[in-house]
Every structure is written in structure tokens, then in C-alpha cells.
Amino acid sequence: MVLAGWASWSFDFNSLNLDALKYRTQLKKPKLPLLTLPNSYISTRGNRPMTIRNNITVPLMNLIKLGGTPILQQLHLEEKLLRTSSLNWCIVNDGTNVPTVVMGMSGVPAELLELEPVIRDKVPVIRRFTGGGTVIVDHETIFVTFICNKDDLPSVQPYPRPIMDWSGLVYKEVFNGIGDFHLRENDYVLGNRKFGGNAQSITKNRWVHHTSFLWNYDVRNMAYLKLPSRVPEYRSARNHVDFVCRMKEHISRSTFIERTVEAIGSYFSVEPIKLETIGTQNIVFTPSTRLLSKEELSAAFGSQIENSCSERVLS
Amino acid sequence: MRMWASSTANALKISCASKAPFALPRCFSTVLDGLKYAPSHEWVKHEGSVATVGITDHAQDHLGEVVFVELPELGVSVSKGSSFGAVESVKATSDINSPVSGEVVEVNSKLTESPGIINSSPYEEGWMIKVKPSTPTELDTLMGSKEYTKFCEEQDASH
16 A cells, blocks of 8 residues: 555655755753753744753654665665664564565574465565564555664663663653553553554664554465464464454554654654655675575475474384 | 572572583683684684684573574685674574684584584584685684673673
């Protein structure tokens, strides 16, 4: 689904000129008597209201809004921005164009996927550059990604747990008054049901945290995934349908996206940017995120059958 | 110092595991004498023409359980401060950066089957690569054990 006014998925992601953007922060003091100066105040920069707290400079975050962009292109963009940009980025992709399986860096198809239907139905399978588990995403998945300089969030140590905790604070704000949101072990839950899968990649000075939110999902797509061998304790042996929930039962797509952008504004000066305006200078970068080939999936299916036969013989 | 730390730890019922000699137990992170340390939390042990590299106890503790390790091939060149591989833990991949420049002459293949060795033995069995340094003087720019201990304390205190 491509929404009016959002970037077209056909943009050439390899032609980004990231250096064309200038890092800028802004700090503007109000002209108020000192005695009446509140802890926070509103100033303006252009047509956008900005918040400054206790005279702390708020770093810039560029916001890219996409709609229906193929998840492979989104992941390539994220990996490129993580590795070659020095700026902060928030990417929101409202749905992806086709149902796609996305595994983490160490994902093994034979262990994670029901390969027979995956191959039969020609479901694309991607291995992404971040850690974590396997998801199946489609046009009813909402993707939110934060790419940050560690020095722009100095209270957040660049390790998995602190980054996860920080993201939990952001989304707690998003769902404030809307749902019983928690960060449970490493998952976002409403009540005790998971509604989003998240993962991270951490470099020396930057990190990316991205989430695929289940605004809605087709239960038939879950048939492409095996039950993972490592599950969180709070799952308590529940099957998939009882373990996950649909975000649509709690919040609309537009409200969720608006509130997410608003919540990020507590930490950054958020600047919407159209992908097409970034520039055309080529930056050479080879992402590690890739689509698995038909041959790879077939070979994995072969080993899956062999293992299955071996188990039957042994039993 | 070790005896004091150990008895204090016992009194406080804190575990300060330290298998190697001349270790400075810090209760939550161990730092070894005789190694050099990078600010990105890798250690290097220079012996003769080979430098052995791994991640510190502080790093493995903060990363959590390591479930996968990606290491370079033999013969690959590594550069000081640049990534040569990655570990996966708790849904995150984290770069591992080389403290020295040179050529990879050995890779710890045990980590493929048992990545958790990095958690249980970060300075010994959990070594990652061995490098033939191209510029041995780079080691002089790294931190010693006391400096690194203080560095970790300051990092943790500021968060």
C-alpha cells in the first residue's frame, strides 16, 4: 500500500548522498524573565515547534517515511545508513509489498522455516544484518527503525539491553493510555501478548534498533515458520495464535505512527526528509543483508528431509 | 589487593571468579594484567610475532549470552579500530574491532560450535583471532589493565 505524499518504493537507494545533509542542532532560549522560565519551553524553527529541556541541546534525527517499500530495500537502506552516515535516522515504512520471511544474521533456514510451502509458494527469504529471530512480514506490518549515534543518547550504553530499555521507554509513551504496554524480556507486549519483533546491530559508535509491528497479520502466513527452539519464558508453551496479538485492536496505523514520531521528539529534533531530496552522489557499499537463492532454499529443504528421516530411523 | 577483594566479596556474597594469575577482580568484570585493551572493549596479548585478540569480560557481560560468532577467514587483513567480525547476543549483532593492524594467521574455530565460550572464558578459551601485527607500535597506544579498569568504571558510572 502506498499512501499519498509518501516516498515511492521505486527510489534508487544506491544513489544516496548522505554527506549532503548537514548535522545541525539548535538551541534557542526564550525571551522570558528568569523567574518565570519553565523547565521546558517551546521555541520555533521554521514552522516546526521544538522542545528544549534544561538548556540541553537536542540532536537532530532525520525522519524518512515510506509506504509499501520492499523490505529488502528498506534493510539495505538501514545498513547503508548505519555504516556510511554519521547522522541519526528514523525510518517508518508503512507495510511492505509482498509477504516475506526475514531471518536474523545467524538464521538457519532448515531450523526455522517450513521449507516445503516456502518453496512451493515462492515466498522470498531474507537474511538481515541484525540479530534476533524470524518474522514474516507483509502489507499489514509497520516497520519503525532508529539509527543513532551513541553520543547523541549519552544515557544509553551501546549494548543490547540498554538500547532495548530505551526503546521500551519510547513505545511506552506511544501506548500511554491506549494499551497495557510492556517490554517483556526482549519483546514488546500488550498484556502478555507479543505484537512486534525487534532486533539490533551495534557498531563502534552507532547502533540500529528496528521493529516489525504486527498491526494485523494473516494467520496462514505463520504456517511458513517453525516453532523456534529458543523462546522467551513468558511464552509459556502457548501456540502462535495465543502468543501474539494484532495492534489494530488497540490503535490505528496513523495514530501509532504519529505517536511514535512524537515520542522520538522527546529525545531528538525530528526533521522529516524526503528520500528523493537526499542527493545523487554514489556511495559504494555492499550490504550483508541478502535474499536467499532458490538453490540455497532447496539445499536447506534437502537437509531438512534428511534430518527428519534420521530422526524417524532413530526413534 | 586480591586477598582483600576476595574476602570482601565473600562477605558481600558476590562472586569474583578469577582463574588467571595476576587478575584484578572487579566483581562484575575481570581485567587481566599483561594484556592491552581498546576503548571498544577488545583485548590483545602480544607474544613474539603474534597478537591474540578477544573481547573483554566487561564486554561479554554487557552483551549477554553470545549465540553466534562471525569471524574472518585466514589471511584477511585487519585494521586497528575497524571491524573484523561480529557476535550475536540478545537479538543484537555487535561489531568486534581489531586493536591492531595486520594479517589474520589463526581463527578460533571452536567458537563456531560453542560461541558461549566467549562468555565463560573471554580471555582464554574465548580468544577470537590471532594476528601478525604489521605495526607493533600500535600496541603502545592501547590501555593497560589499570587504565582500562578505570575506563570501564567511568563508563558504567556515567550511565
